[in-house]
Amino acid sequence: MKCDIILAGVGGQGILSIAATIGLAAVEEGLFLKQSEVHGMSQRGGDVQSHLRISDSEIHSDLIPHGAADLIISVEPMEALRYLPWLSSEGWVITNSVPYVNITDYPDSAELMAALEDTGNTVVLDADSIARELGSPRSGNMVILGAASSFIPMPFEILERAVQQLFNRKGREIVYLNIQALREGRKAAATR
């Protein structure tokens, strides 16, 4: 088993929490893991990505080769498209539909959605609204992870436990809200 995931977003949108959750779950499952992240200058509102690789055998490269990723998980729709060169021909894109507009030439949303549609295997959902309805507007990233969860070859309970572990020190309420976000995301992806 191997699963290569590109996590995408804009600096500050919380893709590293998604990475940390999958990472904890992978360790729990006794899998090999490599996860490469971006720090420094580009975190200032620029595009950020993380390469996350899990496998039941040794992983060599910290970076995913072009055309090899099983999943692109993105918290921003345009950012999902930026990493298509890494996606394998059978790979899936799971992305938030809500744009993060901090540039003047941000593309027209219809054009953007059409490009996403063109990529084939795509799950697009409004994670922000789902998170807001749960009363946890900052949990959009966990909604997206939930939506991607059925594509990640690990039991869902393990991911839930990882969320619990990750947010434990922030208190019971935060843990509960993030697990709810994860579940709602999974549900939303299954019923679309």
Add this chain to the structure above:
Amino acid sequence: MQKLLLLGDEAIAQAALDAGMSGLYAYPGTPSTEIMEYVQASPDAAAGDVRREWSSNEKTAMEAALGMSYAGKRAMVAMKHVGLNVAADAFINSAVTGVNGGLVVVAADDPSMHSSQNEQDSRFYGRFAMVPVLEPRNQQEAYDMIFDAFDLSERYRLPVLLRITTRLAHSRAAVQRREARAQNSSSLPANPRQFVLLPAIARKQYRALTGLYDRLRTDPVLSGYNRFANGTGRKLGIITCGIAYNYLMENIEQHNDGCPVLSLAAYPVNSDAVAELVDSCDRVLVLEEGYPLIEEQLRGVLDRDVKVAGRLDGTVPRDGELNPSIVAAALGIQKNAGKEVPAVVRQRPPSFCKGCGHADVFAALAAVMKDFGPGRVFSDIGCYTLGALPPYNIVNSCVDMGASVTMAVGAADAGLFPAVAFIGDSTFTHSGMTGLLDAVIKDSPITVIISDNLTTGMTGGQKSQATGRIESICLGLGVNPDHLRVIVPLRKNHEENMAVISHELNHHGLSVILAMRECIQTASRNKKGRRGREKQD
């Protein structure tokens, strides 16, 4: 022993703690920052009373570590690659003095310049100084190598350089810990003159160093890290350095055609190992994450006997970091290229955070500079370099730490008036103060704007040595109090700040404007922290 999920940086930090380090010295710099951050947060470090404060710059860090080593304890210094330029004087000479307690220098290189001004390869510094260089292939090896680095350092009485690059520094993997060992107790150097580099002593020690460096080639620990895997093929032999090995393995596991592979991770390299590979193959491909160091040595000046391929003949791109796809191409392996990036995707360069104080200073400065024309603002290393991008487009230089002040001095000497230096607080105490002294002494007609956000912002908000001290530093250096102005960069103060800037720009002598407002990232983190503590109470 415990298995931990660690960044390469964190693996190095944990290893140093487990290997009995008594002090870590560092200045923040991507991709090295997390080494100190990890040690500062570590309960092991607290329990062992490990010294772990940020230093003012990489040179002071290097010297403090050398001092700790002098007193018999194990010390480590961590910095980004260009930081080693700042520390170079102390670093090169530390090879001549040698060490007492183990001394490990970690340089984190940034090929492809994700967050840097160049992609220099620190292995050259190791060769230049004539010290052992270790270049781990993965996080576990980084952890293990630190133990050997301290041991080698104490055995040969030499500093040891550990060189990593961005992809190892900032990638996480499981790391198996070892039993922790005790710190050294303090002891003076056996030879009381060892650290006295008077020419007569330095000559003797330098001669000894050159002999020692030759002997390192056959050191079993170093050679043990350079692994040769023979194969049946004789057409192509491959030499990898550091993490390039992983990219090779990513490709040849599925396409193994029996190439012999020499995987290097320690320098200086034993020539026998290289000869074995080169002599048995028609062609040798060198894969290095960084400059073509080994490739150039193989080619030599004449470059005519060995069939070498690599960065110098275009088999591998001349610049930038490696990745599995580049290595696949160098091996001639056809790979699924993936889809194109759709045209709808736009560039998203980094930008100032909403509410950033630097942005308010630039807004006021840009408005005033309209009267003077372009090409007059020298800037520095920090978030505020973004003033070079729209909407401000006002920054004309970003070269090295502190260069804003001294380049403005030089430009003013050439007649440019007004010349403005724009520098952050932490960069100012790193390397701006000495330049400001030059400006004070000749009363250069420049305006130095110190944009003080009370933190080292770009690297994630580390404690700044400058906080609360800049005004008194400037006065102490001799800045005229009448031309030392303090402003608060907020939008509501825009007109007022413009007036101050305009007034000082028109002054034909040195002015310093201190623009003070906390970085909004650290401000919001501190507020959250306070709220959290209140909740706990």
